[in-house]
Amino acid sequence: VANPRADLAVKMDRSRAIHIAQDFSKYPAGRFVSDGPASGERFRDEVLVPFLNSVSETLTVELDGTLGYGSSFLEEAFGGLVRERGFTATDLKKRLILHSRDSSVEAEIWGYITRATPGKTP
Amino acid sequence: MGAATSCGEIASACARLCAGANNADSGGGWARTMIPYSQALGPLLALVAIVAGWIWVSRDNNRRESRKELRVHLNEIRELIGHVEDAANSYFRKAPTDDESRSLSVKIKRDLQHLGGRLATLKACEKTFNFDAHLMAFRASITDGDFDSNARAVRSHTDRIFLEICNAANSLIEATEDAFARKYSSGS
Helix, strand or coil, X not given: CCCHHHHHHHHHHHCEEEEHHHHCCCCCCCCCHHHCCCCXXXXXXXXXXXXXXXXXXXXXEECCCCCCCCHXXXXXXXXXXXXXCCCCHHHHHHHEEEECCCHHHHHHHHHHHHHCCCCCCC | CHHHHHHHXXXXXXXXXXXXXXXXXXXXXXXXXXHXXXXXXXXXXXXXXXXXXXXXXXXXXXXXXXXXXXXXXHHHHHHHHHHHHHHHHHHCCCCCCCHHHHHHHHXXXXXXXXXXXXXXXXHHHCCCCCCHHHHHHHXXXXXXXXXXXXXXXXXXXCCHHHHHHHHHHHHHHHHHHHHHHHHHHCCC
């Protein structure tokens, strides 16, 4: 019987990881760059997309450690990958591992990725 | 000890009764054989009854304590939801440039994170206590759209967003109360 925890450990070991609190900001806020320096758009374009383009396998995004997330940040950062940057939901499901103590944050992000339509504003 | 003695006496009396009945047709042989067993079995049955009673009372007490602890936890969650809702109502009535608006934004995100953590703890204890969908809807009702945006407009008291926040908060509270009621009304 497969051990999900062991599987996750192997995947995390083989992939690169982004720790938002360490690699970006402890206070993520806002949707667009015009909303502030820790916006979802900036995180997407300056951290997430370069990481995704540089790794061929999976990328782990560690969401814990910040002061919390607004939906606008999450939608722009992750839904924006499909809407604005040409990634597909299928590809992201294979390559992105989200990790948070609060499973509702992970589910919310996957919801934005799945519902996003290329070129269409949310 | 008193219970054990009385049970022993009852068992012995039963045996004597059986012996009397059997004396009429079989000369009391069966009863004479059973008397020593019944005298030994009586105290044993009493002990089993005492242990079973203790287990039942102990389980009932544990269940009552768990129920109380869960009730306290849910009350705190309900209070936290209320704090987030109040903060959101104040936040959207202030201009984005207002200092208090910025601190309210931080408070809302921090409290939503605490709320997520507390609900995650509940889910870890009891699988059926999964409120992810309701929490997502509550978080999105407040922090989606132009939340944290510098271009955000100040909302009037009658703006639709306040109704949406209120509905999402109520929906989350109702979901937790329903789960609590289901758990403790089914007798599980």
